[in-house]
Amino acid sequence: MLSRVAxxxxxxxxYLERTENTARLIxxxxxxxxxxxxxxxxxxxxxxxxxxxxxxxxxxxxxxTEENIMRFxxxxxxxxxxxxxxxxxxxxxxxxxxxxxxxxxxxxVNQAHIQxxxxxxxxDKRHDRQNVLRAMQQAGQCIRGTLDSHMSRDNTFDFxxxxxxxxxxxxxxxxxxxASMLLSEQRSDNMRKYExxxxxxxxxxxxxxxxxxxxxxxxxxxxxVLNFLLTDKVFPGSIGYSLAAMARRMQYLxxxxxxxxxxxxxxxxxxxxxxxxIPANQVHPLMDYLQSELGQLHGxxxxxxxxxxxxxxxxxxxxx
Amino acid sequence: MKQEWNVxxxxxxxxxxxxxxxxxxxxSYKLVDFLRNLTRNRFSQCVRESEAVIxxxxxxxxxxxxxxxxxxxxxxxIIPRVIPGTEWDRTETGLKQRIRALNMFxxxxxxxxQAIKDGVIPEDVVxxxxxxxxxxxxxxxxxxxxxxxxxxxxxxxxxxxMYVLEDNLxxxxxxxxxxxxxxxxxxxIPEIFNLLPVRVVRDYPxxxxxMLASLRPELEQPTIALLTPxxxxxxxxxxxxxxxxxxxxxxxxxDLVVGKDDYVYMKTINGLERVDVIYRRIDDEFIDPEVFRxxxxxxxxxxxxxxxxxxxxxxxxxxxxxxxxxxxxAYVPDMIRYYLGEEPSLPNVPxxxxxxxxxxEYVLDHLPExxxxxANESGGYGMLVGPHSTAEKxxxxxxxxxxxxxxxIAQPTLSLSVTxxxxxxxxxxRHLDLRPFILSGKDxxxxxxxxxxxxxxxxxxxxxxxxxxGSKDTWIVDEYGTEEYEEGEDE
Numbered sequence: 001m002l003s004r005v006a007x008x009x010x011x012x013x014x015y016l017e018r019t020e021n022t023a024r025l026i027x028x029x030x031x032x033x034x035x036x037x038x039x040x041x042x043x044x045x046x047x048x049x050x051x052x053x054x055x056x057x058x059x060x061x062x063x064x065t066e067e068n069i070m071r072f073x074x075x076x077x078x079x080x081x082x083x084x085x086x087x088x089x090x091x092x093x094x095x096x097x098x099x100x101x102x103x104x105x106x107x108x109v110n111q112a113h114i115q116x117x118x119x120x121x122x123x124d125k126r127h128d129r130q131n132v133l134r135a136m137q138q139a140g141q142c143i144r145g146t147l148d149s150h151m152s153r154d155n156t157f158d159f160x161x162x163x164x165x166x167x168x169x170x171x172x173x174x175x176x177x178x179a180s181m182l183l184s185e186q187r188s189d190n191m192r193k194y195e196x197x198x199x200x201x202x203x204x205x206x207x208x209x210x211x212x213x214x215x216x217x218x219x220x221x222x223x224x225v226l227n228f229l230l231t232d233k234v235f236p237g238s239i240g241y242s243l244a245a246m247a248r249r250m251q252y253l254x255x256x257x258x259x260x261x262x263x264x265x266x267x268x269x270x271x272x273x274x275x276x277x278i279p280a281n282q283v284h285p286l287m288d289y290l291q292s293e294l295g296q297l298h299g300x301x302x303x304x305x306x307x308x309x310x311x312x313x314x315x316x317x318x319x320x
Numbered sequence: 321m322k323q324e325w326n327v328x329x330x331x332x333x334x335x336x337x338x339x340x341x342x343x344x345x346x347x348s349y350k351l352v353d354f355l356r357n358l359t360r361n362r363f364s365q366c367v368r369e370s371e372a373v374i375x376x377x378x379x380x381x382x383x384x385x386x387x388x389x390x391x392x393x394x395x396x397x398i399i400p401r402v403i404p405g406t407e408w409d410r411t412e413t414g415l416k417q418r419i420r421a422l423n424m425f426x427x428x429x430x431x432x433x434q435a436i437k438d439g440v441i442p443e444d445v446v447x448x449x450x451x452x453x454x455x456x457x458x459x460x461x462x463x464x465x466x467x468x469x470x471x472x473x474x475x476x477x478x479x480x481x482m483y484v485l486e487d488n489l490x491x492x493x494x495x496x497x498x499x500x501x502x503x504x505x506x507x508x509i510p511e512i513f514n515l516l517p518v519r520v521v522r523d524y525p526x527x528x529x530x531m532l533a534s535l536r537p538e539l540e541q542p543t544i545a546l547l548t549p550x551x552x553x554x555x556x557x558x559x560x561x562x563x564x565x566x567x568x569x570x571x572x573x574x575d576l577v578v579g580k581d582d583y584v585y586m587k588t589i590n591g592l593e594r595v596d597v598i599y600r601r602i603d604d605e606f607i608d609p610e611v612f613r614x615x616x617x618x619x620x621x622x623x624x625x626x627x628x629x630x631x632x633x634x635x636x637x638x639x640x641x642x643x644x645x646x647x648x649x650a651y652v653p654d655m656i657r658y659y660l661g662e663e664p665s666l667p668n669v670p671x672x673x674x675x676x677x678x679x680x681e682y683v684l685d686h687l688p689e690x691x692x693x694x695a696n697e698s699g700g701y702g703m704l705v706g707p708h709s710t711a712e713k714x715x716x717x718x719x720x721x722x723x724x725x726x727x728x729i730a731q732p733t734l735s736l737s738v739t740x741x742x743x744x745x746x747x748x749x750r751h752l753d754l755r756p757f758i759l760s761g762k763d764x765x766x767x768x769x770x771x772x773x774x775x776x777x778x779x780x781x782x783x784x785x786x787x788x789x790g791s792k793d794t795w796i797v798d799e800y801g802t803e804e805y806e807e808g809e810d811e
Contacts, residue, residue, distance in 0.1 A: 002575050006589050095378070096551060099563035099570045110378040155589060254590045305589045310577070 001155045005097055007306040009156050012093035013163035019086040020140030021171045023133040025205045032201040044069045050178045051081050067124050075120045087116055102150040112139035158249040165242035170294050172239050177287035184281035199225045208237050222280030243267040259300040266293045321363055325356040330749040334478050336401050336739040347797040348402040350515045370398050370508045379500050382554040395790035397741050401772040405798035412766045414666030419470050419758045422643050424659040426466040429642055430456045440658045441651045450696040451641020455611050462535045466640035470758040476737035483669045489644040491601050494771040495757045496558035501793040519768035519796040525565035531761035532597045535633035542596035545569040549602045549618045559601050578622030584632040597633045604638040646729050647695045674725040683730040687714045690730040707733050751775045753783050769794035
């Protein structure tokens with residue numbers, strides 16, 4: 001497998017995960033706001049902070065309004081984190097790796113792309129916005145389902161899984177960080193009254209609610225949700241699961257030692273935390289740490305497989 | 321749609337589907353009958369659906385413009401073009417004969433030049449060909465074949481005869497669109513395939529793979545790659561599509577290195593892996609900065625060395641473009657007689673070679689009625705079409721020919737055939753051509769049909785998609801399945 005192509009399918013999987021996750025997050029967040037009384041301090045702008053996009057948003061939009069924030073997060077091609085940009089990146093990466101993917105993928109990506117572009121002018125309306133975001137989640141699920149069903153479990157698939165799980169872990173940590181920040185702020189006394197709603201929505205934003213309810217058998221509360229999303233061994237959306245999945249995929253790849261050790265180290269660090277002693281409102285330093293570690297893990301993956309130093313290899317021998 | 325088909329009038333042109341008195345030709349009878357029995361609504365729905373399918377299937381081509389590159393949806397016309405099977409069989413025989421002679425000619429050019437010594441083709445004509453590569457002298461590629469993939473352009477004149485207009489031997493494109501056109505038709509009007517025995521095109525990718533593999537007969541499972549200039553190339557869609565369909569590794573120059581042992585390697589996650597056959601979709605000028613253009617960033621330094629030593633096969637072979645030249649084209653019938661001892665079974669368009677004084681005199685006397693072409697341009701650029709041109713333009717070409725007669729040929733202005741095409745004003749006749757693809761390795765394979773390109777502008781003869789051309793699905797229909805319908809039968 002070409003190194004350059006490995007990088008493309010890895011990013012394809014990341015952007016695909018990002019498209020779906022961002023769409024779901026925005027929809028769940030919108031629905032949560034409808035559950036909360038109007039006087040709450042929590043607002044649309046929290047979403048901008050979640051993506052660390054304060055600066056980019058302020059630069060391009062004068063006023064903080066629901067419409068502007070939604071345009072920025074969904075339809076703005078100049079915002080690299082927007083749904084439309086993520087989808088465009090999926091398409092570009094698929095377009096350049098057609099020779100490795102099942103036939104249907106290209107068509108499914110184009111369909112999503114056409115659907116998204118046709119809806120760009122409608123997103124100011126909540127109702128239409130919800131529909132298009134739901135369609136994007138479904139498109140992501142459809143493409144992922146095709147890949148899962150029809151792709152050989154070869155190195156191409158390994159890179160996709162690694163990309164998917166790294167992106168997912170990153171998103172989960174950002175969402176947890178947001179929740180923690182909401183609860184930690186002084187003015188959030190009000191928020192704490194609605195903590196249950198917050199955690200339920202958070203689980204929903206990660207498609208984790210039903211599995212939580214089934215496996216935890218307890219009321220939704222911060223400490224349990226945190227524990228579930230960080231360390232659950234069988235839920236594929238927990239950060240611990242993602243790290244383990246990445247490490248498992250890496251062992252099928254050539255010379256995996258450095259990135260694999262790194263993924264395991266982050267995994268162990270998580271295991272060492274006594275999560276029941278960390279108040280939910282003080283989780284964000286841990287999440288900060290996680291995000292920076294995941295960033296470094298990405299760097300290590302790129303160095304090992306995408307941009308290796310070919311001169312360092314022994315003189316190549318002709319194969320039989 | 322009956323009314324619309326009844327008033328359809330190709331005028332004095334030869335029409336591919338319809339003979340005189342609005343009667344469909346024998347091979348297209350069932351198709352035309354199917355179409356004219358559709359309601360206007362149903363037909364419009366088919367047209368709209370074909371457009372949606374093209375967007376969904378992501379079939380695009382790139383147009384270069386001042387404002388940057390634009391990805392455009394592939395222009396497709398829903399009404400297929402039909403060629404009777406018996407006619408196609410003769411055409412296929414002619415195309416095979418032609419490519420054999422062309423390959424023998426290229427082999428000769430770089431190995432002794434016997435045809436030049438025997439006076440069949442003038443030496444300076446060969447030497448002035450832009451595709452001639454000194455670096456290829458003395459080389460014999462596998463099976464002695466240089467042009468492994470050829471796309472020849474055929475046109476039909478009002479005499480009903482199919483002529484070869486040119487042979488694209490360097491990096492001919494369009495075959496992916498031929499395949500996709502069939503896929504679109506199958507999706508939009510699937511019913512029609514029950515009515516007619518249409519020859520299958522979809523195994524082209526496996527023939528391509530086999531041909532490429534045959535270039536390294538000593539290897540059991542050669543690694544075969546398609547070398548693309550990258551996503552900004554106008555044919556990138558086709559490169560990715562062919563790699564996907566045929567199972568080739570899609571790569572760019574930067575993915576390859578030539579090792580100290582002169583083998584070609586690709587940069588993989590496992591380190592360097594050998595590549596045995598390269599289907600290049602970049603011009604040979606750019607393929608090796610050590611030998612050709614130093615400024616090429618698309619190429620692979622040292623790859624010519626690897627090729628000459630037989631450590632990698634390259635299709636088409638570098639240097640094969642020597643025969644892709646409009647002056648050399650004029651000599652192809654002579655080549656066929658000289659190398660094969662046969663009469664050409666597919667005619668050339670009659671061609672005056674301006675380097676011959678008597679030809680030149682004729683051309684200069686008849687410029688306003690002729691088509692003048694420079695030796696080495698493609699895509700319809702740099703041409704004079706006398707009858708559709710201005711007096712100034714004619715004079716401009718008169719000067720060009722007088723200054724550099726060796727660079728020009730002239731041909732009569734053909735009256736290209738037409739075929740019913742969907743236009744803003746309903747179904748109307750439009751001019752068209754045909755590009756079949758010929759694969760040559762150990763064996764020769766010709767696509768049944770090829771890519772039909774159609775000039776969408778009324779009266780226009782320019783079929784290039786970069787200049788407003790469209791395309792059609794091309795059907796080779798065996799008439800034995802249609803015999804019960806005699807010409808003259810109506811409704």
